[in-house]
Amino acid sequence: MKTKIILLLSGVLLSSGLVNAQSNVDCATKAALAYDDAKAQRYEQAYAPLMEVKEKCPTYSLATFQYLDRVLKNKMSKAEGTDKTALVQEMIDLMNDRLKYFPAKTSAGEVQGDIAMLKFDNGIGTKKEQFEAFDAAFKADQASFTSARALYAYFSLLVDLQDEGTRTLEDVFENYDVVISKVEVEENKMAEFLAPLLVKQDAGEELTAKEKVLVSNSEINLKAYSTVKSSINAKLGQRADCDNLIPLYNKDFAERKTDVAWLKVASGRLSAKDCTEDPIFFKLSEALHTAEPSSKSALYLGQLAEAKGNASQALKYYNESAELETNPSDKSRVYMKLADGYKRKGSYGQARNYYNKALAAKPSAGRAYLQIADMIAKSANNCGETTFDKRAVYWLAADYASRAGRVDPSLSSIANQTVAAYKGRAPQKADIFQAGKEGQSVRIGCWIGETVRVPSL
Structure with missing residues (x-):
């Protein structure tokens, strides 16, 4: 058996x-x-x-x-x-x-993000359900949440919910900070790839096929992130203007003046929107610096000193802020303020030093390239011995202006106009032929101290 x-x-x-x-x-x-x-x-x-x-x-x-x-x-x-x-x-x-x-x-996060995007694109579920799908995907895996469209949808849905009265203005601000920060992180990654290749191109070196693809992809992605950042700011609209922020923080100050986290957020938003002339900004900055001296509180005190016309005190606080800052975008922002201050004083060498620091912290900070280009162009008459060499300075200025539009596509229009203007002031074909300097390098002296290559005819 x-x-x-x-x-x-x-x-x-x-x-x-x-x-x-x-x-x-x-x-x-x-x-x-x-x-x-x-x-x-x-x-x-x-x-x-x-x-x-x-x-x-x-x-x-x-x-x-x-x-x-x-x-x-x-x-x-x-x-x-x-x-x-x-x-x-x-x-x-x-x-x-x-x-x-x-x-x-x-990738679990990527799958969740793709599913959220499918629901959003095809109107599946309520706006609340769609937002929660994006929120879950973002929190599950921020590293893989890189789609420009998904980042916009994530923020846009929350603004719609606030308009419907189911989420608060504070919720919108908090989400805005997170999403914009993520966009800037991705911009910086692309710009880091792109920056050395642009320098190589400007020097007249031939890019490899792989490098050409990298340049093309980086520029496409940078344009997408630039567009979505503009769209996010447009969606935020007047919600984040001084008329809304100042009453909001005045209302809560007495109750939350010892809440360091809240002080950081409130003063940060007022600073970012240049709402620095209202007394509430002074109250917030002073309370924050008393409770927890930091790069941010030093920045705000620098802004207050600048508003009062005390430039030297402002520079002192800005330097302190930059040294203490760990967030790349915020560090870049402080260095830009320092650079702008030195530029206004005519200290172009010092200004360039800080613009370069701003770019080191945030490679997509295209405005820094434009400012360097402007200083170089303004120094044309002082930084060359011959008339040809003086005008050759404009080629270098054009190179810097060109980089601005490529690392930050939102600046491409003004960058292109600036490049055209500088090239119009540089030696033309007849001048190059007469000087016999085709393809040669011209050393530019004074504070600039760089070399520029004469174009081929």
Whole structure:
């Protein structure tokens, strides 16, 4: 009897193994054919077998999910109404299944972000539900939350909720700080890649094919982030102007004047919006510096000194602030203030030093390049021995102005106009030919101390 039972169980197990083996063979065959169809963009033919492979053998290959992603995107681009809604849900299920079966090769935060974007683009769920989807994705994995469109949607939905009365103005401000900070982080990454390549181009060196692709991609991404930053600021609109901020912080000051976290946020927003002439800014700055002296409190005291016309005291506080600051964007902002102060005084060498520090902290700070270009152009008559050399200074000024528009696309219009103006003042083809300096390098003296290459005819 025992022998019969053992034989029976063995038969069942063997049969089960054969079924699984047969299933795996079927999946491999179907997958191979479906993958070929998907590669050849025969999406309609690929759809059903890919879905079957996903359902029967979900762990067979990550390629199943990758090809299905292509197929569903193609189908969604052609569908409308309820058909499209059903396909969107299929795509969401596909992404969740990929995360389930291939967690090591899938970013949870990225999946959540893509799902949130799908819901937003296709009007699935309420605005509250859509915002919560973006919020969960952002908090799960900020590093992979890099889509310019997703960052805008994340902020835009919260502003809409505030307009509906379900979220507060403080919520909007807090989200704005977080989203803008993230945009600036991504801008800086792109600008860091781009800056040395621009210097290489300006020196007349040929870029490799890989470097050319990197320049192109960086400039595309920088333009996208510049556009979304402008859109976010437009969406914020008058909510963050002095007329709204000052009453808000006046109202809460007496109750929260010992709350360091609140003092930092309140004074920071007033500072960023240049709402520094109202007495509430002095109260906040003084309270913050008393409670916790820091780079920020030193910055605000510098702004107060500047507003009172005490330039030397302002520079002292700004230097202190810059040395203490750890946030790259904020450090750059302080260095820009210091540089602007020295530029106004005509100390161009010192000003350039601080503009370069601003760029080191934040490579996408295009305004620093424009300011350096302006100082160089204004020094043309003083930094060259011959008339040709003096006019050659404008080529260097044009190089700096050009970099401004490329690391910060929001400045591209003014940068392009500035470049054209400087090149118009530089030696023209006839001047280059007459001087016999085509392709040569011209050393520019005085505080500039740089070399510029004469263009080829």
